[in-house]
Amino acid sequence: xxxxxxxxxTLAAAVMLxxxxxxxxxxxxxxxxxxxxxxxxxxxxxxPVFDQFGGKPGLVTxxxxxxxxxxxxxxxxxxxxxxxxxxxKAELVDQFCVILDGPCTYTGKDMVKVHRSLGINRAAxxxxxxxxxxxxxxxxxxxxxxxxxxxxLAPMHPAVITR
Amino acid sequence: MRxxxxxxxxxxxxxxxxxxxxxxxATAAGTDAGPTTSNKLLLTGGVSQLEGAAGGxxxxxxxxxxxxxxxxxxxxxxxTRVNLPDYHxxxxxxxxxxxxxxxxxxxxxxxxxxxxxxxxxxxxGFTFRQDVVxxxxxxxxxxxxxxxxxxxxxxxxxxYKKNDQDxxxxxxxxxxxxxxxxxxxxTKLFLxxxxxxxxxxxxTKANQIGILGFGGDLNNSYKPEFEASVAYLLSRHWAIGxxxxxxxxxxxxxxxxxxxDAFVAWAPSKHVSLTVAYADLGNIVIKDRQRGLYASxxxxx
Ligand code: HEM
Numbered sequence: 001x002x003x004x005x006x007x008x009x010t011l012a013a014a015v016m017l018x019x020x021x022x023x024x025x026x027x028x029x030x031x032x033x034x035x036x037x038x039x040x041x042x043x044x045x046x047x048p049v050f051d052q053f054g055g056k057p058g059l060v061t062x063x064x065x066x067x068x069x070x071x072x073x074x075x076x077x078x079x080x081x082x083x084x085x086x087x088x089k090a091e092l093v094d095q096f097c098v099i100l101d102g103p104c105t106y107t108g109k110d111m112v113k114v115h116r117s118l119g120i121n122r123a124a125x126x127x128x129x130x131x132x133x134x135x136x137x138x139x140x141x142x143x144x145x146x147x148x149x150x151x152x153l154a155p156m157h158p159a160v161i162t163r
Numbered sequence: 164m165r166x167x168x169x170x171x172x173x174x175x176x177x178x179x180x181x182x183x184x185x186x187x188x189a190t191a192a193g194t195d196a197g198p199t200t201s202n203k204l205l206l207t208g209g210v211s212q213l214e215g216a217a218g219g220x221x222x223x224x225x226x227x228x229x230x231x232x233x234x235x236x237x238x239x240x241x242x243t244r245v246n247l248p249d250y251h252x253x254x255x256x257x258x259x260x261x262x263x264x265x266x267x268x269x270x271x272x273x274x275x276x277x278x279x280x281x282x283x284x285x286x287x288g289f290t291f292r293q294d295v296v297x298x299x300x301x302x303x304x305x306x307x308x309x310x311x312x313x314x315x316x317x318x319x320x321x322x323y324k325k326n327d328q329d330x331x332x333x334x335x336x337x338x339x340x341x342x343x344x345x346x347x348x349x350t351k352l353f354l355x356x357x358x359x360x361x362x363x364x365x366x367t368k369a370n371q372i373g374i375l376g377f378g379g380d381l382n383n384s385y386k387p388e389f390e391a392s393v394a395y396l397l398s399r400h401w402a403i404g405x406x407x408x409x410x411x412x413x414x415x416x417x418x419x420x421x422x423x424d425a426f427v428a429w430a431p432s433k434h435v436s437l438t439v440a441y442a443d444l445g446n447i448v449i450k451d452r453q454r455g456l457y458a459s460x461x462x463x464x
Contacts, residue, residue: 121233123232143396143398155310155311
């Protein structure tokens, strides 16, 4: 008989725990730090990865393909259709270049401010990542190098995903 | 492998490949469709483990199966075959993942004793059938997005199992033919290293995952057993890895060994994955060195 109490108690505990965590999940996350919110910090360890991306010229070509993918993807096109895509591409080149310790400066806007009103959910975020992966594949960026960049972009999700 | 088994197996592979082609067509045609139900990233949902939960082949992971995100539902079905020198196991099942929070699964396992059945007086090809109903709840963490911290994704789960051979399992010393396993899993993706690591602690009384019943003459209480997986992502579509599953030793009649495997998983699209492993299941009743091929196909929506 005690076994059923045990089962019930585990279940109840699990439900309660998951509820409280769910509440945390949906609460707006404060930006970790001002620098983090503006963009990701430079990481000197990624200098070799910058070369695997083909340096700054490589990033420029990559961003052209990336934006083409975003516009061809029904899940992401609505977000970018009315935006200044050339400007976004240029800012992304600088941003990725900085993350990969390239000789650039990011002068674009703060990540929270840019994305706050766009109503981006997890599905749209993942769609964008897939489009970026496809573009990186096309540009022959090695898979491990791709993941090193994505690992730096992922922590920015609280600034981007608002829904 | 008997001949009819071989043809069945070949048919299965054919089915899997057919499925791949179908889904490739679907993906090509679907590029212009609206939001779908499968927006999680490829291979981050794991595959289906032996008892039906999303995970590796032997052990559950903290991930919620299917490719649904927080706003979506995902589902998949799987078929797994393990060919050992003296036995074979077939498992078929399905799962649904609800809003990346809850996973419900069902699996039916058939454990065929082949010639050992005759040796034990049960009859050649005597088969144990076990049904497993599973539930898993994600407590916290996000296996893909939490890259800035050491925080893993953590889930708890339960697997209720019912074996159809009550008389036989009691005869070998088991106390019951049904039981429930409880587990907690922590899964971490080190994306920068392309490495996924899982650790699971399972509280169980199951003998040979329940095929030989629950509890026994040597021990009849819940024991924590440790399980682990590592997977290295080779590309978006390929992963290789290894697993370990510790097992209890409740029955006096036969030693039970821990399980190991080394696997290759291939996911040509979100709709299909194929996993092939070399599994070492150690001693099973009167037969040592049960090592053989594990093959699993999963189709998802
Ligand atoms: C970690 C992921 C992301 C990063 C690092 C990122 C980065 C950027 C950058 C650097 C800009 C340009 C800022 C500027 O104009 O100064 C930008 C703008 C924009 N991003 Fe993102 N972004 C991310 C995710 C997303 C997602 C998932 C979507 C939607 C699916 C999105 C939609 C947009 C749009 C529509 C703009 C233009 C906004 C405007 O012009 O007002 N972004 N993003």
